[in-house]
Amino acid sequence: MPSPTPVPPRDRADTPWRSEGAPPTPPPKKRMPGGWRGLILAALIVYLVTNLVLSFFNEGDEPTISYTEFSKQVANGNVSKIYSKGDAIQGELKAEQPLPEGDKGDYTKFVTQRPAFADDDLWANLTKQNVTVTASPVVVQRSFLANLLLSLAPMLLLVLLWVVIARRMGSGMGGMGALGRKAPPKPVELETGDKRTTFEDVAGIDEVEGELNDVVDFLKNPQAYRKLGARMPGGVLLSGPPGTGKTLLARAVAGEAGVPFFSASASEFIEMIVGVGASRVRELFTEARKVAPAIIFIDEIDTIGRVRGGGAALGGHDEREQTLNQILTEMDGFSGSEGVVVLAATNRADVLDPALTRPGRFDRTVTVSPPDRGGREAILRIHTRDIPLAPGVDLAQVARTTPGMTGAELANLANEAALLAVKRRQDQVTQSDLSDALEKVQLGAERSLVMPLEERRRTAYHESGHALLGMLQPGADPVRKITIVPRGRALGVTLSTPDADRYAYTEEYLRGRIIGALGGMAAEHVVYDVITTGAENDLEQVTNIVRGMVGRWGMSDRVGKLTAIPSDGGGPYGLSAAPATLDAVDHEMRRIVDECYMDACRLLREHRPQLDALAEALLANETLDEAAAYAAAGITRLTKAHDAD
Numbered sequence: 001m002p003s004p005t006p007v008p009p010r011d012r013a014d015t016p017w018r019s020e021g022a023p024p025t026p027p028p029k030k031r032m033p034g035g036w037r038g039l040i041l042a043a044l045i046v047y048l049v050t051n052l053v054l055s056f057f058n059e060g061d062e063p064t065i066s067y068t069e070f071s072k073q074v075a076n077g078n079v080s081k082i083y084s085k086g087d088a089i090q091g092e093l094k095a096e097q098p099l100p101e102g103d104k105g106d107y108t109k110f111v112t113q114r115p116a117f118a119d120d121d122l123w124a125n126l127t128k129q130n131v132t133v134t135a136s137p138v139v140v141q142r143s144f145l146a147n148l149l150l151s152l153a154p155m156l157l158l159v160l161l162w163v164v165i166a167r168r169m170g171s172g173m174g175g176m177g178a179l180g181r182k183a184p185p186k187p188v189e190l191e192t193g194d195k196r197t198t199f200e201d202v203a204g205i206d207e208v209e210g211e212l213n214d215v216v217d218f219l220k221n222p223q224a225y226r227k228l229g230a231r232m233p234g235g236v237l238l239s240g241p242p243g244t245g246k247t248l249l250a251r252a253v254a255g256e257a258g259v260p261f262f263s264a265s266a267s268e269f270i271e272m273i274v275g276v277g278a279s280r281v282r283e284l285f286t287e288a289r290k291v292a293p294a295i296i297f298i299d300e301i302d303t304i305g306r307v308r309g310g311g312a313a314l315g316g317h318d319e320r321e322q323t324l325n326q327i328l329t330e331m332d333g334f335s336g337s338e339g340v341v342v343l344a345a346t347n348r349a350d351v352l353d354p355a356l357t358r359p360g361r362f363d364r365t366v367t368v369s370p371p372d373r374g375g376r377e378a379i380l381r382i383h384t385r386d387i388p389l390a391p392g393v394d395l396a397q398v399a400r401t402t403p404g405m406t407g408a409e410l411a412n413l414a415n416e417a418a419l420l421a422v423k424r425r426q427d428q429v430t431q432s433d434l435s436d437a438l439e440k441v442q443l444g445a446e447r448s449l450v451m452p453l454e455e456r457r458r459t460a461y462h463e464s465g466h467a468l469l470g471m472l473q474p475g476a477d478p479v480r481k482i483t484i485v486p487r488g489r490a491l492g493v494t495l496s497t498p499d500a501d502r503y504a505y506t507e508e509y510l511r512g513r514i515i516g517a518l519g520g521m522a523a524e525h526v527v528y529d530v531i532t533t534g535a536e537n538d539l540e541q542v543t544n545i546v547r548g549m550v551g552r553w554g555m556s557d558r559v560g561k562l563t564a565i566p567s568d569g570g571g572p573y574g575l576s577a578a579p580a581t582l583d584a585v586d587h588e589m590r591r592i593v594d595e596c597y598m599d600a601c602r603l604l605r606e607h608r609p610q611l612d613a614l615a616e617a618l619l620a621n622e623t624l625d626e627a628a629a630y631a632a633a634g635i636t637r638l639t640k641a642h643d644a645d
Contacts, residue, residue, distance in 0.1 A: 062090075062107075062109045062110060063099055063107045064111045064113075065099075065100060067112050067115060067118070070089065070091070070110070071125075073093060074122075074126065074129055075125065077094075078093050078094050079093060079094070080093065081131060081133070082131060082132075082133055083134045084114075085137075087115075088113060088114075089113070089114055091110055092108055092109050093107070093108050096108050196251075196254070196255035197251040197252045197254075197255045198256045199252050202245065202248060203371075203375060203378035203379045203382050203407075204245075204372070204374075204375025204376060204407060205244070205249075205368060205369070208249060208367075212236070212366065215233075215341055215343075216253055219257035219341065220258075233341075234360050234361050235331060235341070236341065236366060237346065237362040238250065238343060238344065238366050238368055239346055239347075239365055239368065240368030241370065241406060242406070242408070243408030244369065244406045244407060244408075245406075245407045245408075247263070247297070249368065250297040251263070254294075254295040259293045259295055260295070261294070261295050262287065262288050263296075263299065264297070265299045265303075266300050266303040269323045270304065270320060270323065276319070278322045278325070278326035281323060284296065285340075288340050289340060292340050294340050295340075295341050296340065296342045297344070299345050301346050301356075302346045302348045302349075302351055304324050304327070305324055305327075305344075305346070305356050306352065306353065308321050308324065308353055327356075328356065331362075332360065342362070370404055370405065371407065373403070373500070373501060376398075376402055376410060377395050377399035379411075380395045380413075380414060381395060383411050384414050387418050387429055388427065388429065389429050390429065390431070392431055393430065393431050394431060397431075398438070400499070401438065402497075403498055403500070403501050404501075409441070412441065413434070413437055414437075416437035416441060417429050417433040417434045417437040418433075420437055443481075443487045443493045444487035444489070445487065446486070447486050447487065451491070456619065457615070460615040461523045461524060461527050461528075461615045462523055462524055462534055463482050463483070463484055463492040464614040465520045465521075465522055465523025466482075466494040466516055466520050466523075466538075467482045467494050467519075467633070468603075468607060469515055469518075469600055469603060469604070470494070470516045471629075471635045472607065473512035474508075475506075475508065475509055475512060476509075476512045476513070476516060477498045479495070479629050480625070480626050481493075481494075481624065481626065482614075482618060483618075484619075484622055489537075491534060510545055510555070511592070511596055513541075513545055514545055514546060515599055517541045518535075519600050522604055523611060525601060526601055526604045526608070542596075543589075548565075551563070556588040559585055564581050564584075565585065610633045610634055613632055613634065614632050616632075618632075
């Protein structure tokens with residue numbers, strides 16, 4: 001299935017969901033950091049302090065002297081000019097004089113006050129000493145407007161500094177909220193004219209589309225359902241392995257129905273502060289109801305939807321449980337008339353709380369499985385729509401050699417092929433690019449490693465043992481490629497894939513898989529009588545297969561037809577069986593592996609010439625494809641009917 005198109009960026013830091021197709025929300029009102037009250041209070045304090053400072057400087061510029069001192073300076077002829085308004089006198093001396101009454105400093109300009117009872121002949125004395133009496137003040141005081149501007153200047157600087165600091169703190173913290181938590185960003189809507197995802201962008205899961213078409217039809221024609229008293233399921237749970245396109249399906253449903261689509265990851269609701277997640281859930285459902293009909297999609301819902309009451313809970317009041325309780329409450333409030341459908345995706349539907357999956361909430365579960373061969377071909381065609389393909393490219397052949405791959409893995413395969421074509425300076429992607437990309441995805445990238453000849457020979461026998469046993473086992477997966485070129489962590493790789501998709505496995509087939517996986521170790525034992533560390537990955541595969549055979553699939557008479565080991569492992573052997581049963585499981589696992597290993601060694605001894613021929617061909621060519629490998633071993637590849645499809 002194709003991977004979803006990029007989700008629009010988000011610009012607000014208080015709601016974690018993303019939306020498509022919803023009407024644009026009005027921009028939030030900008031608030032002054034710290035609030036207007038704090039700013040006004042700070043400005044008032046600055047204003048008062050500034051006036052106090054200015055008044056201090058104003059009073060200190062021109063000293064006030066006594067009238068006696070003034071008369072003395074007039075008599076001495078040291079006054080150059082004066083200005084009088086009423087009994088207030090301002091003046092300027094010809095020469096500086098020390099401040100009287102013990103004050104430090106000198107003065108030239110002065111202010112004094114003529115007493116009302118003074119009867120001296122001041123005018124005559126001034127005329128005698130040639131003192132100029134001016135009509136304009138000698139000491140020019142700042143006007144009220146000038147004082148007001150001077151007092152407002154610091155306040156304006158304060159406001160500017162306040163805004164700059166607030167902006168820098170906001171950008172530096174990256175949207176950090178209270179107590180240092182990072183608030184998830186708010187979505188922005190898709191631009192007008194952007195193409196939304198529909199079922200045309202979905203391939204490989206036609207049966208799932210049929211299930212979801214009911215949701216689309218309900219959202220398009222709710223009146224028809226109400227007329228017959230039908231109620232749409234409160235929620236649809238999409239369950240399946242990673243990469244199968246659950247999120248894409250949810251977006252396609254919304255795009256097909258032409259309704260707003262709100263999506264969020266369940267983990268985005270969880271915060272350090274208890275109650276934040278529940279409030280966000282309420283806000284999300286409120287927003288969806290405003291624009292109903294709409295779809296709410298919650299990804300990875302098992303993050304918060306696990307069974308409640310576990311050991312991780314803190315007295316039943318932890319954030320995860322409160323968020324889950326809020327989701328349960330909101331879904332209970334849904335009715336068909338509201339026209340809001342909840343979709344959710346999970347890889348672990350078995351761990352969800354029963355209250356979440358009961359009828360009335362997520363009462364419909366849709367399993368999204370990896371696509372079959374026809375689905376893989378359709379997915380590859382979608383992912384190569386924008387990739388120029390060479391005329392000889394056969395996507396059907398690529399689909400046949402990729403069983404079990406999900407839509408995300410097929411998208412990666414197409415992208416890797418395009419990258420290889422660019423590196424090779426090609427204008428089109430060829431079949432060789434797709435084959436090499438598939439090898440890189442399945443086998444790992446080649447790495448340059450210089451090995452001694454003896455090490456290369458041992459690796460050749462190891463891989464030949466895998467391949468030869470795969471060719472000899474009836475019903476085994478055909479060998480597609482053998483290489484002793486180091487790839488990833490492996491010194492060599494043998495690739496075997498089935499001719500057709502398999503959905504159930506027999507005991508004979510699984511034993512053949514085990515024998516083939518032990519072929520490398522068996523070849524080293526037969527040829528060199530040693531065991532090396534190169535079989536580590538093989539033994540891991542063997543352990544997983546035989547553990548399932550004995551503990552889960554009832555392929556052991558001693559253990560019986562029961563499940564002794566849970567599917568999720570439950571630790572090394574799980575905790576769902578008695579110790580005696582687990583001992584029996586261990587005994588049977590060892591018995592089956594020992595039998596398979598003996599069969600592998602016997603087959604290799606019986607076909608030693610073919611093993612040697614295959615190893616020599618590998619040493620000469622390093623890599624053998626399917627035809628060359630079967631030819632080197634002298635084994636005829638049986639062609640089945642479905643090979644020609």
